[in-house]
Amino acid sequence: MRVLLWHVHGSWTTAFVQGQHEYLVPVVPGRGPEGRGRAQTWDWPASVRELSPTEVRAALDDGAVDVVLLQRPDDVRLLQEWTGRRPGRDVPAVYVEHNAPTGHAARSRHPLADLDTVADGTVPVVHVTAFNRLMWDCGDARTLVVDHGIPDPGHRWTGERPHVAAAVNEPVRRWRVAGTDVLLRVAQDVPLEVYGMGTDLLAPHLESGSPVAAASAARLHDLPQHELHDALAGARAYLHPYRWTSLGLSLLEAMAIGLPVLALPVTEAPVAVPPEAGVLSADPEVLVAAARRWVDEPEEAAAHGKAAREHALTHYPLGRFLDRWTALLTELVDDAPAGRPSSRH
Structure with missing residues (x-):
């Protein structure tokens, strides 16, 4: 046709x-x-x-x-x-x-x-x-x-960087919808890297926070799609901070790469991210605790990431x-x- x-x-x-x-x-x-x-x-x-x-x-x-x-x-x-x-x-x-x-x-x-x-x-x-x-x-x-x-990007996760990655377009303009405040809360305690259009506008918000958050201001990137998967693969985990969105393909792609997930239990996320693939919580402090644990224990992060990949490829082939x-x-x-x-x- x-x-x-x-x-x-x-x-x-x-x-x-x-x-x-x-x-x-x-x-x-x-x-x-x-x-x-x-x-x-x-x-x-x-x-x-x-x-x-x-x-x-x-x-x-x-x-x-x-x-x-x-x-x-x-x-x-x-x-x-x-x-x-x-x-x-x-x-x-x-x-x-x-x-x-x-x-x-x-x-x-x-x-x-x-x-x-x-x-x-x-x-x-x-x-x-x-x-x-x-x-x-x-x-x-x-x-x-x-x-x-989703096309299978292959298992690329290495997790060599003790950072949490997020992919959010225009995080400042879309503030609460995109969960930018949640993202900034996580950044207070966990090294963060953020990918997407308009992420440079996050810099002053990070620089005014804790020393950990301020350091994350140097890790804001707008990459072409063909470079994004490899960049994400080096992070320890993936943060999906959205309060209200459809099921973002960036989330499914991150799972297929092999990243464990931190997300809010809203819209379709409870279906897309089962417990073995990551941590869902409406309490940002729970997400922070899981992120800190994975930064310290990459083996646990890897296990959740393996389950995330299997789920994504099984349910979204x-x-x-x-x-x-x-x-x-x-x-x-x-x-x-x-x-x-x-x-x-």
């Missing part, structure tokens, strides 16, 4: 495009949010092809797109503005919801819940975790869960993820009204 999708979430898309299909990714000048094109820091296969907005329309006119994968309300708008097509009416479509609700946890109405093609089930809403499906109000939409799948997506996309294309142009033979 030929699948049209926007490049929204790099790690998720990296897994998705490992499948057997052709992937058409819009690109606009400057590679802004309306069309980022191919990833610049992930390794994507040759089956991912960039199309300009004009080429997107031509591809749909020629029947060279079988199904559209939407991930933002803006994708619906762009599809209609660029091509005149309505998802679910003029072209088979599916909407992937990557995030937990950003408003009231139990009363957030999904932005697509009232779109007619969603409400009648023509465009299903696919959640990446069961927790997200539970919390979003999707009205009468057909909803499914397709759990994440790439093959199962790709098979489930192929089955769903095939169903949507096969159920499309007869007579619609298609590239399938």
Whole structure:
């Protein structure tokens, strides 16, 4: 099949495009949010092809797109503005919801819940975790869960650095949601290294803390994806401080590398991180105590990391993820009204 999708979430898309299909990714000048094109820091296969907005329309006119994968309300708008097509009416479509609700946890109405093609089930809403499906109000939409799948990075953990690593984008702007205050509490007693966009803004917050925290201000990094796994592998453990998020792929990747986990017991984390893989607690002092113990006892950290890797690969295998997506996309294309142009033979 030929699948049209926007490049929204790099790690998720990296897994998705490992499948057997052709992937058409819009690109606009400057590679802004309306069309980022191919990833610049992930390794994507040759089956991912960039199309300009004009080429997107031509591809749909020629029947060279079988199904559209939407991930933002803006994708619906762009599809209609660029091509005149309505998802679910003029072209088979599916909407992937990557995030937990950003408003009231139990009363957030999904932005697509009232779109007619969603409400009648023509465009299903696919959640990446069961927790997200539970919390979003999707009205009468057909909803499914397709759990994440991750390419196996290999067991890379060495743990030679007695530090705890965290991967958090924009930790200052996203303060409480990202659990930045929890991260800073851990940093008071345990050497920390933080990876992600905007981590440099953490420096003054660390420098004003304890001597341990101040020293961590020199370990703030924004690395390309292909360097991140090796960097994480040298840390003793992984801290996932988020209060409210979907299931971050950085967490699953860290587990697959072999890092033991420290996290808050919220959203999907209790499913993703079993007791043998790490420590979950709503009390930051418990996380600090576990981190200090692992810094002093690398053998215990290694054992938890081994269990974390086994759990991640068993519960989030790439093959199962790709098979489930192929089955769903095939169903949507096969159920499309007869007579619609298609590239399938």
